[in-house]
Amino acid sequence: AQTVTQSQPEMSVQEAETVTLSCTYDTSESDYYLFWYKQPPSRQMILVIRQEAYKQQNATENRFSVNFQKAAKSFSLKISDSQLGDAAMYFCAYRSFGNQFYFGTGTSLTVIP
Amino acid sequence: GAGVSQSPRYKVAKRGQDVALRCDPISGHVSLFWYQQALGQGPEFLTYFQNEAQLDKSGLPSDRFFAERPEGSVSTLKIQRTQQEDSAVYLCASSSLAGDFTDTQYFGPGTRLTVL
Numbered sequence: 001a002q003t004v005t006q007s008q009p010e011m012s013v014q015e016a017e018t019v020t021l022s023c024t025y026d027t028s029e030s031d032y033y034l035f036w037y038k039q040p041p042s043r044q045m046i047l048v049i050r051q052e053a054y055k056q057q058n059a060t061e062n063r064f065s066v067n068f069q070k071a072a073k074s075f076s077l078k079i080s081d082s083q084l085g086d087a088a089m090y091f092c093a094y095r096s097f098g099n100q101f102y103f104g105t106g107t108s109l110t111v112i113p
Numbered sequence: 114g115a116g117v118s119q120s121p122r123y124k125v126a127k128r129g130q131d132v133a134l135r136c137d138p139i140s141g142h143v144s145l146f147w148y149q150q151a152l153g154q155g156p157e158f159l160t161y162f163q164n165e166a167q168l169d170k171s172g173l174p175s176d177r178f179f180a181e182r183p184e185g186s187v188s189t190l191k192i193q194r195t196q197q198e199d200s201a202v203y204l205c206a207s208s209s210l211a212g213d214f215t216d217t218q219y220f221g222p223g224t225r226l227t228v229l
Contacts, residue, residue, distance in 0.1 A: 047217055047218070099144070101158055105155050106153075
């Protein structure tokens with residue numbers, strides 16, 4: 001079974017600075033998708049960014065970008081110019097070809113004004 | 114509606130009671146997923162529907178858990194004889210396509226179940 005590991009339970013960043021959240025995963029599959037989801041307190045989980053495993057180019061969405069290292073099975077999220085609204089729990093997720101999702105345990109991000 | 118809705122938002126049950134949790138996916142969405150999120154943990158996959166067909170129920174923790182989607186839209190997750198370890202937030206998500214690897218899941222707000 002696939003596993004997703006987020007080794008940073010909590011992170012903090014100064015407003016306008018950059019922060020990187022780590023994620024590693026374990027799989028024997030060659031084709032899959034990776035995701036970062038954001039879950040604000042008491043609010044719905046929303047998709048931040050996704051990466052196709054067969055693409056070498058790292059995905060970017062405005063201030064959010066990933067560093068995808070397929071051989072190392074690493075998928076980190078970089079948030080640039082951090083804003084107060086970025087404060088949330090961030091989950092890394094793996095989607096298998098069989099439509100199952102595997103989530104990490106999350107990283108709680110605090111943004112300091 | 115504009116998004117995935119779930120009801121009730123909060124449910125308190127006495128141990129041994131049966132509960133039913135409802136999910137209204139985005140209109141027209143083919144795929145529907147249920148997840149269980151324990152406190153301080155990430156969501157764990159429970160089951161997956163494509164229209165009315167339950168294609169994967171490998172994540173259901175016991176035979177006390179049952180899910181259905183009889184008309185391919187609204188889904189209900191039923192838990193029989195609830196136990197304290199069933200306390201969690203139950204998330205529903207839907208996506209527009211059938212088994213499309215690229216498809217985005219849209220999550221509902223969840224139902225927080227507390228079993229006393």
